[in-house]
Amino acid sequence: MTNIAFIGLGIMGNPMAVHLANAGHTVAGLDRSPERSAALVAAGGRAASSLADAVKGADVICVMVPDSPDVQDVLEGENGVFQLAETGALIIDFSSIRPDVTQQLAEQAQALGFRLLDAPVSGGEAGAKNAALSIMVGGAEDDFAAAKPLFDVVGKTVVHVGPSGSGQTVKAANQLIVAANIQAVSEAVVFLEAYGVDTKAALEVLGGGLAGSTVLNQKKENMLSRSFEPGFRIDLHHKDMGIVTAAAREAGVVVPLGALVAQLVASARANGDGGLDHSALLRGVERLSGLEPANGQAG
Structure with a gap:
């Protein structure tokens, strides 16, 4: 089983994190609204107190936040994932952001010893709740293969569509x-x-x-x-x-x-x-x- 940090527990992120916890993974969730972690805790996950707490010991870091600046803040901001996470961690960005921003972040991640996949989803709240999302993934083939078991927990149609930025x-x-x-x-x-x-x-x-x-x-x-x-x-x-x-x-x-x-x-x-x-x-x-x-x- 995998140690997962899940950043962003909104309409989409919350049920996705719950599915991962129900599948037996160790999931630490973080959201600006701490009350959103209740469902994850009920499923056996835990509510992280900070980003540093969430990513400590995490093999995989999932991000599901609203927009490009939010992803940039989480990853490359002061005390962000790039500074706090353990080298070699696989970062899966489920957010929907600009392809050029994703490419820039992927280059930074690689230079710092991380692996990054852009994996935006389609299917809305119903798809997230029913683990029936369509997931379009950009990034390296090996990283996609490593993440595929996790994608299969939250999605129904999972396709690697090309290099970084392709998913977006x-x-x-x-x-x-x-x-x-x-x-x-x-x-x-x-x-x-x-x-x-x-x-x-x-x-x-x-x-x-x-x-x-x-x-x-x-x-x-x-x-x-x-x-x-x-x-x-x-x-x-x-x-x-x-x-x-x-x-x-x-x-x-x-x-x-x-x-x-x-x-x-x-x-x-x-x-x-x-x-x-x-x-x-x-x-x-x-x-x-x-x-x-x-x-x-x-x-």
Whole structure:
């Protein structure tokens, strides 16, 4: 069994850390909100008192925090992982951040005697709770092989997609596809409702045809009930769409639909919906259609 430090016990990190503890690994969890460690402790893990405490003796250090600056702070900041962890430790960054930042951190890690994998995940809160995440991994083949047993504990589809930064590039593409899907489903729901169709029945039959998708299956109930308890917040998808558009521009790739959806996500955030689930893009379609969004709250 492996000694694991898990940094970041939010919506995604918490159930992932619990799965690792349930699998018999020794897991020390750390979060800015100490109360988030309760589920991990109940599963046999422990709540670390500091980053130094978390990484002491850790063979593997998992990171699941919101954005590029957060990962940089955890790894290369003063009293960060690069200073405190034992040389040779394997660092798995499950966060979704900029590919160029990942490449820079991987170079630093290698120079300091660490191994780093970028392993962003897709599947939302449901995927994390059900250990059914899709994990796209960038880094060295040997490091991926070493981490594969841990990935298999928290994920269902685990694929090594290339060298450092590749996982983050694939995750950016994932977020482009997901946001476009959510926007399309949102528009379909408002369109169907305008004609008085039995929307639940309509989405059921649409889900069985070519229009069917994981997004439709997972998000239709949120939209039908106007319940937007965050499984993945619009704030985070806004960050991810910024990564998509910036990386596309850097590569000279044109993503017109991506640029439009990025603006729609930004609009939702500007209208106060940043803390809601990304299925709340439906509320933006309602606003544009002259309708009063039915529910401004999560849940």
